[in-house]
Amino acid sequence: MEVSMTVNGREVTGDVEPRTLLVHFIRENLRLTGTHVGCETGYCGACTVHLDGKPVKSCTIFAVQVEGAAITTIEGMASNGELHPVQEGFWERHGLQCGFCTPGMIMSAAALLEENNNPSEDEIRHGIEGNLCRCTGYHNIVRAVEYAGAKIRGDEPAPPDWEGGE
Amino acid sequence: MATTSVMGGSVRRREDPALIQGTGIFVDDLQPTGLLQVAFLRSPMARAKITTLDASSARDMDGVIAIYTHEDVEHLGPLLAQVPIGKLRPLLADGEVNHVGEAVAMVVAETRHHAQDAADAIDVEYDVLPAVIDLKKAASDEVKVHEELESNVIHTWTYYGYWDALGLEDQTPLVDAAMGRDDAVVVSLEMINQRLIPVAIEPRSVMAEYNPGYNRFTVHSSTQVPHALGGAISKTFGMVASDVRVIAPEVGGGFGSKLNVYNDEVLVAFAAKDLGRTVKWTETRREAPGSTIHGRGWIGTATLVGTKDGEFLGYKLEALADMGAYSQNFTVAIPLLGLWIGSGQYKMPVSWTVDCVVTNTMTTDAYRGAGRPEAIYYLERVIDAYAREIGMDPFDVRKRNFWQPDEFPATMGCGFALDSGDYAANVDKLMEVADYAGLLEMRDKAREEGRYVGVGVGSYVEVCGFGPAVLAEIGFSWSNYGLPASFNGSGLVRVNPDATATVVIGTGPTGQGHETTWAQIVGDGLGIPVENIRVLHGDTREHPMGIGTFGSRSVAVDGAATFEATKRVKEKAAKIAAHLLEAAPEDIEFADNGAHVVGSEDQRVEWASIAKAAYQAHTSPDDVESGLEAHTAFSPGNATWPFGSHIAVVEVDPDTGDVKLLRYIGVDDCGVEINPMIVNGQIHGGIAQGIGQAMFEAAVYDASGNLLTGSLLDYPIPTAADLPSFELDRTVTPTDVNPMGVKGVGEAGTIGTAHTIVNAVVDALSPLGVKHIDMPLRPQRVWAAIQEARG
Numbered sequence: 001m002e003v004s005m006t007v008n009g010r011e012v013t014g015d016v017e018p019r020t021l022l023v024h025f026i027r028e029n030l031r032l033t034g035t036h037v038g039c040e041t042g043y044c045g046a047c048t049v050h051l052d053g054k055p056v057k058s059c060t061i062f063a064v065q066v067e068g069a070a071i072t073t074i075e076g077m078a079s080n081g082e083l084h085p086v087q088e089g090f091w092e093r094h095g096l097q098c099g100f101c102t103p104g105m106i107m108s109a110a111a112l113l114e115e116n117n118n119p120s121e122d123e124i125r126h127g128i129e130g131n132l133c134r135c136t137g138y139h140n141i142v143r144a145v146e147y148a149g150a151k152i153r154g155d156e157p158a159p160p161d162w163e164g165g166e
Numbered sequence: 167m168a169t170t171s172v173m174g175g176s177v178r179r180r181e182d183p184a185l186i187q188g189t190g191i192f193v194d195d196l197q198p199t200g201l202l203q204v205a206f207l208r209s210p211m212a213r214a215k216i217t218t219l220d221a222s223s224a225r226d227m228d229g230v231i232a233i234y235t236h237e238d239v240e241h242l243g244p245l246l247a248q249v250p251i252g253k254l255r256p257l258l259a260d261g262e263v264n265h266v267g268e269a270v271a272m273v274v275a276e277t278r279h280h281a282q283d284a285a286d287a288i289d290v291e292y293d294v295l296p297a298v299i300d301l302k303k304a305a306s307d308e309v310k311v312h313e314e315l316e317s318n319v320i321h322t323w324t325y326y327g328y329w330d331a332l333g334l335e336d337q338t339p340l341v342d343a344a345m346g347r348d349d350a351v352v353v354s355l356e357m358i359n360q361r362l363i364p365v366a367i368e369p370r371s372v373m374a375e376y377n378p379g380y381n382r383f384t385v386h387s388s389t390q391v392p393h394a395l396g397g398a399i400s401k402t403f404g405m406v407a408s409d410v411r412v413i414a415p416e417v418g419g420g421f422g423s424k425l426n427v428y429n430d431e432v433l434v435a436f437a438a439k440d441l442g443r444t445v446k447w448t449e450t451r452r453e454a455p456g457s458t459i460h461g462r463g464w465i466g467t468a469t470l471v472g473t474k475d476g477e478f479l480g481y482k483l484e485a486l487a488d489m490g491a492y493s494q495n496f497t498v499a500i501p502l503l504g505l506w507i508g509s510g511q512y513k514m515p516v517s518w519t520v521d522c523v524v525t526n527t528m529t530t531d532a533y534r535g536a537g538r539p540e541a542i543y544y545l546e547r548v549i550d551a552y553a554r555e556i557g558m559d560p561f562d563v564r565k566r567n568f569w570q571p572d573e574f575p576a577t578m579g580c581g582f583a584l585d586s587g588d589y590a591a592n593v594d595k596l597m598e599v600a601d602y603a604g605l606l607e608m609r610d611k612a613r614e615e616g617r618y619v620g621v622g623v624g625s626y627v628e629v630c631g632f633g634p635a636v637l638a639e640i641g642f643s644w645s646n647y648g649l650p651a652s653f654n655g656s657g658l659v660r661v662n663p664d665a666t667a668t669v670v671i672g673t674g675p676t677g678q679g680h681e682t683t684w685a686q687i688v689g690d691g692l693g694i695p696v697e698n699i700r701v702l703h704g705d706t707r708e709h710p711m712g713i714g715t716f717g718s719r720s721v722a723v724d725g726a727a728t729f730e731a732t733k734r735v736k737e738k739a740a741k742i743a744a745h746l747l748e749a750a751p752e753d754i755e756f757a758d759n760g761a762h763v764v765g766s767e768d769q770r771v772e773w774a775s776i777a778k779a780a781y782q783a784h785t786s787p788d789d790v791e792s793g794l795e796a797h798t799a800f801s802p803g804n805a806t807w808p809f810g811s812h813i814a815v816v817e818v819d820p821d822t823g824d825v826k827l828l829r830y831i832g833v834d835d836c837g838v839e840i841n842p843m844i845v846n847g848q849i850h851g852g853i854a855q856g857i858g859q860a861m862f863e864a865a866v867y868d869a870s871g872n873l874l875t876g877s878l879l880d881y882p883i884p885t886a887a888d889l890p891s892f893e894l895d896r897t898v899t900p901t902d903v904n905p906m907g908v909k910g911v912g913e914a915g916t917i918g919t920a921h922t923i924v925n926a927v928v929d930a931l932s933p934l935g936v937k938h939i940d941m942p943l944r945p946q947r948v949w950a951a952i953q954e955a956r957g
Contacts (some may be wrong), residue, residue, distance in 0.1 A: 017279070033195035034188015036418070038367045039451035043878035046367055074188035087186040091178055094847050098677030099185030100368040100418025106186065121891065129887040132878070134367050134419050135677045137854030137915075138886040140847060163896075164176030164842035 005069050007032070008076030016063045022056075023047040025063035026073060034074040034103045038132070045131030048104035049073050055111040057104075057130075074103035077110065085151040086110045086144070093160060095144030097135035105131045109145045117152045119145070173690045173906075176843035180681040180696065190416040193371035193386045194448045201373075202231055204434060204447035205281035207271040207288050208456055209263035212299070212526040212871020213311070214292035216261055221271060224287040229280030232441060233288070234272045236260045239436060245429045245492075246398045249499040249641040252320040252524055253312045255492035257429045257436075263292070264311060264491035265527050266873055267456010269429060274437050274445055297526040297871035301465050301486045304525045311491060311524045318524050320489065321498045323505050325518035325580055329640055332581040337515035341480030344471045344515070350479060353552040354469040358940045359540045359920075361463035361488060361865040362858075363455055363875070364533045365883050366676070368418020370458055372431045373446035374438035383410045383438070387431055388417045390424040390674040391714030394495075394644045396706045398427040399435050401648035407706075414704035420676035421855070422532030423458050425716045426495040427647065430457060455876050460865055461500075461533020463488030466520070468544035470552045478514040478567045483544050485520045490529035497531050498522050499641055503629060503717070504541030509578050510549075511589045511627045511809060512567040516579050526871045532716060534855050535628075535916045542626045546921040550624075550928070551937060560623045560925070561597060561811075565590045575804075584627065584807045585901045585909075587835070592897045593625065596811045596833040599895045605815060613933060618818040619828075622926025624811065626918040630910035631722035631806035631903065632713075644713070652801065653719070656711045657728030659688055659735050660795035665759075665777040667692060667699045669728060672712020673720045674704055678912060679844040683721060684728055686840050687906070691732035692739065693756030694773055711799070718808070718910030721840065726904035727800035734796035742779050742794075745787040746771045806901050806909040810834035812853075812918045814926040823949025825861060825927055831893040832918060837901050837909035845911050850892055852915020858884045859916075860923035861943050931955065 004013040007030060014029040026035050026049065038046035040059050047058040050072040077084040086109045089095060096102040105128060112119060112127035119127060124145045125138070133141060143161070150157040159166060184190040221233040236258045244254035259270045271288055275281035298304045298311050304318045311318055326334040345352050372387040383405075389395050389412070396412040399405075417424060430447055438445040449457055466485025472478045487501045501520040508518040553560040568589040569576040575583035596602070605621050612619035633642055635652040643651040658670040669684050685699040702708050713719070740754040743761035747754070753764050762770040779785035780794040815829040830853060839845045862882045866874045875881040900907030920941060927943050928936060934955040939947060 019279070027195075028197065031197070032188070033191070033197075036192070036368070037194070037448075038369065039878055041451060041877060041879075044367055044451070074186075078187055083186070090186050091182045094179065094843050096182060096185055096677075097679070097847055097851060098366075098368065098419040099181065099190050099416060100192065100366075102185050103188045125886040125889075129885040132367060132883060132885065134365055134421065134855070134883060135851045136847060137850035137852075137884075137892065138889055139850040139892050141886065142891065160176065160843065162176050162843045162846045164174055164839075166176075 001064055003064050003067055005066055005071055007071045008073060018062065018064055020063045021059050022061045022063045022066055023058035026058060032073050032075050036100055036103060038101065043132065045108060046101050046104040048107040048131060050107060050111065055108050074106060077106065084110060085148040086113065088151065089144035089148035093143040093147050094140045095136065101131060101133045105133060105141060109148065113149055113152055117149050119149060173686055173840050175686065175841065177682055177686055177696055177841055179679050180685060181679060192368055192416045192418055193373055193388045196373055196386060198444050200443060202274050202276065202441065202443050202445045203278040203281045204437065204445060205273045205278065205285040206269045207285040207290065208453060209259065209266060209268040209270055211263055211292045211294055212266050212297035213295045214263050215295065216259060216263065216270065216290060217293050218289060218291035219270065220289040224284040227284045227287060229276035230273065230284045231276065232274045232437065233284065234258065234437065239433065242402050242432065242436065245432065245494065246401060246427060246646055247493050248495050248644065248646045249497065250493060250646065251498040252489060252493035253315060255429055255494060257433055265456065266871055267453060267528060272433050272437065274441065299525055299527065299867050299869055299871050301488055301523055301525065304523045305486050305521055311526055319521045320524055321522040323501050323520045325505060325508055325516050328502060328505060334581050337579050338517035340515035341471065341482050341517045344479035349473050350471050351474055351552065351556055352469060352471045353548055353555050354467055355548050355551055355938050356467045357544060357547060357938065359462050359464040359543050360941055362461045362533055362863050363865045363881055364421045364423035364458065364461060366419030366421055366423055369449035369451055369454055370424060371446065371448040372434045373444065374435040375444040376439040378442065381405065381409060383435055385410065385412045385435055387412060387414060388424055389414050390420040390676055390716055392674055392704050392706050393649060393672060393712035394647045394714060395427050395431055397644055397647035397649035399432060402432055407649060411707045414674050417676040421534040422461060422536055422716060424676065425532050425714065426459055451878065452876065455873050456528055459494060459529050459531040460490065461530055462540055463530050464540045466544060468548040470548045472552055474556055476556060476558045476563045476566045478512055480515045481509065481545060482517040483508065486523050487520050488527065488530055489522050489524050490527045491524060492529050494529045494531055497529055500532060500537040502537065504537035506580055506582055506629045507538055507541050507627055508580060510542060510545045511569060511625055513569050514567065527867055534852065535913045538628050538913065538917045539920060542917050543921045546624045546626065547924060550925040554932065561593055564625055565593055583804060585804055585903050586899050587807065587809055588897065588899055589809060592809065592833055592835050593811045595895060595897050596813060596831065599833065600813045600831040602813065618820055618930045620816050620926040620930025622814045622922050622929050624918060624922035624925055627807055627809040628913060628917045629805045629807055630718035631802055632717045632719045633805055634803060635801045653713045653723065655723035655727035655800040656797065657724055657731045658709060658795065658797040659728060659731040661735060661739065661777050661780065663777055663781045665698065665773040667694050669699060669701045670709045671701065671703045671724050671728060672709045673724050674714040676715065678715065678720065678848065679841065680720060683840050683844060687725055687728055688732050691736055693758060693760065695759055718912040721908050722806050722904055722910045723800060723802060725908060726906055727798050729906050730800055731796040731798035734798060735794060738790060738794060739776055741790050742786055743771050743776050746775060746779060802903050804903045806837065806903050808836045808909040808911065808914055810914060810918050812922040814922045816926040816930055818927060818930045818948060820952055823945035823952060825943050825948060827857065827890055829893065830890055833895045833897060834914050835897045835899050836911040836914060837899060838907035840908065846894055848911045849894055849915040852913060853892055853919050854884050854889060856916045856919020857889060857923060860920040860941050864942050
């Protein structure tokens with residue numbers, strides 16, 4: 001079946017089997033491999049992308065279901081060579097280790113901050129609970145989202161909570 | 167962007183820009199033209215004879231290229247294991263299956279869908295046999311898992327007898343005698359340290375290509391041990407290791423689960439060679455519990471004997487450890503890592519016996535901590551119970567029995583010596599930063615209000631930095647994979663003509679930030695900014711020698727080797743700089759991307775000039791060879807022994823059994839720190855996995871051997887909403903085992919946590935008389951314990 005959509009601002013089309021998941025279309029047809037497959041069952045969130053501005057787990061929908069939609073993947077987050085504040089936050093606050101869950105985590109966190117740019121720690125933790133990370137214990141992911149929230153609001157981010165400097 | 171290059175600076179990670187923009191490359195991201203995909207037919211039975219296996223109709227299906235069964239790969243032998251005690255895994259089931267998920271047939275097809283459709287269409291029938299699942303029953307040999315083995319107990323580790331060459335004394339009589347003393351308080355707990363599934367978020371993936379003209383393999387795999395995999399493939403196919411190039415690109419978490427050489431890795435290489443095509447297999451989450459190792463799985467009784475006023479007189483552990491059906495890499499050796507820290511941080515006689523038992527379940531092997539969380543859990547839980555029994559503060563009890571600072575190196579009954587430590591100072595710091603007295607006051611006040619608040623404490627010591635060459639004699643090497651023995655470290659440092667440095671290491675990081683940490687080690691030594699340093703790892707062609715990343719070994723062993731190599735490059739560079747500055751080499755100092763004469767900073771030459779000179783005969787001194795690189799091996803004389811103490815504060819809802827983790831505070835001591843930010847991250851992740859075991863996770867098989875917890879719904883690893891922020895601090899006790907004084911930190915958090923959480927929950931419920939609840943402390947189990955205690 002033919003399917004067409006806008007991905008990271010570009011019109012794309014593809015010929016897919018009806019059973020092709022959106023994540024596989026993104027990874028294999030479009031070769032945008034930053035969106036990861038961690039479980040294929042909707043639990044881990046590594047495949048999270050934005051569908052018309054809302055975060056979705058792209059392993060839970062078929063490519064043909066999003067005909068005509070606008071998709072943003074991790075590759076579309078930085079603009080004009082500038083990192084998205086959430087990407088910057090993950091770098092500045094050590095919000096990633098192996099980096100496999102990171103694209104999905106960034107997409108969920110960015111959507112959370114879109115709704116509420118000054119979330120409490122509890123709101124951040126519940127906002128990203130659909131994304132599993134096995135490396136960080138989430139501590140620095142929460143700090144990264146707080147950092148990004150501050151940046152988006154135009155505030156000075158809180159200093160890091162480790163020794164050894166900013 | 168802060169870019170301090172000195173050791174001890176929290177330099178932002180060099181790894182991150184690609185990973186946060188989605189351009190980091192993991193194995194499954196590779197999609198070369200003409201790629202074939204693999205799916206495995208896996209056993210739904212735990213123990214059965216295969217009576218029919220007919221792939222003929224599946225072979226005719228669309229897109230199918232080949233289907234392989236045992237007969238096709240029998241000539242390659244079973245999967246190689248480094249500690250080959252027990253039954254080794256057949257590459258594909260050889261007429262029988264021994265656990266759910268065992269690979270029975272391999273399908274290679276044009277696409278993943280074609281491969282899976284064909285695997286589902288293979289005709290297979292099983293004659294089901296009784297499965298051996300329960301550990302105690304398995305140990306009784308009522309039913310044997312493998313007829314050809316003498317017993318289901320394939321090995322027994324004892325504290326004194328694990329290695330005859332050491333000539334150790336059995337301390338059991340001392341412990342037994344202590345139990346007989348009139349003033350002895352004997353506290354015993356039977357506890358389960360449950361089986362866990364590692365759950366790296368990246369499922370394993372392997373892709374192989376073979377060039378018959380060159381007789382060479384190129385294998386990409388999500389592995390922690392690229393050199394071991396290259397060795398195993400070369401040995402399996404009768405090649406030299408240098409003709410098998412293994413590349414581990416970005417690897418999405420490992421935690422020990424990618425420290426094995428797997429049958430699927432060998433099989434994908436085989437198919438690539440057989441078909442002359444590039445072949446890839448990517449594990450699905452659904453099949454992972456049957457294709458990737460599990461960890462832990464102990465049941466045992468810990469007994470502590472001490473005096474009424476808190477002096478330890480001896481400790482005894484008798485346990486069974488579940489090996490699963492087949493032995494893989496280290497399987498049987500995992501409990502040995504626990505044995506070495508069997509006495510914890512305490513000076514006392516120890517009797518320690520662990521039987522390794524085979525069952526019809528997935529193989530167990532190293533999962534973060536690997537034997538050490540189990541050993542520390544048993545010891546620290548029973549210490550807590552003993553402190554409660556004699557009415558003494560649990561920290562006071564520990565401090566009374568710690569090895570004292572002037573006793574290091576402290577030789578333990580297991581023959582190894584703790585390198586350095588000040589355990590009491592570590593506990594004191596934790597009590598101070600946590601305001602321990604205040605916490606107890608808060609708890610007591612909550613109790614008066616009828617709330618169930620608990621403060622749990624725990625300490626740990628671990629054994630890291632593998633390793634000392636002597637360990638090769640008991641299997642800690644890659645010799646069975648056809649590679650030279652001993653887990654030496656090695657590091658290669660080269661300054662290039664463009665004044666960048668290239669560092670090549672044989673580690674296999676899975677998120678530990680080696681590219682940053684090693685850039686700091688080398689940058690600090692040479693005065694080259696970290697931005698100008700490229701760290702290469704995970705490619706057997708780049709580096710002739712590599713042990714991989716596991717057991718918190720990388721910095722303490724390979725880092726130390728790199729540190730030494732840096733020194734040698736610096737010595738040579740000093741001669742070149744001295745030549746350019748017309749000074750003496752001993753007066754040269756490196757800093758700020760150049761070199762200057764000590765005490766005369768305007769007599770300075772940039773690295774750009776030194777590096778260029780090193781490669782040009784006419785500008786370098788006559789007695790200095792061209793080039794600027796050094797490759798150094800490092801063999802530590804001892805392992806390293808990091809330690810720490812943690813406090814957990816919990817509140818239990820008595821009506822629902824729900825445990826809320828209110829605070830988690832840790833003071834860890836991993837020796838000297840190169841990058842405190844990365845050290846924090848390692849401890850955070852370790853704590854989360856310890857909490858996962860304590861509160862959420864358990865791999866559960868039913869009596870027939872069906873895995874009841876095969877999905878992330880049934881096997882809930884912690885989410886962000888399950889955990890609090892962690893409060894960390896450190897003490898720093900350097901080791902003299904390596905020149906940087908570093909000890910290792912990858913597993914510390916996990917080893918320190920599970921018992922601390924359980925101690926806290928037991929403390930919370932102690933007014934009800936609850937003495938122990940087995941992990942995971944899910945509401946149902948906690949609620950049941952409360953009901954039982956209330957009668």
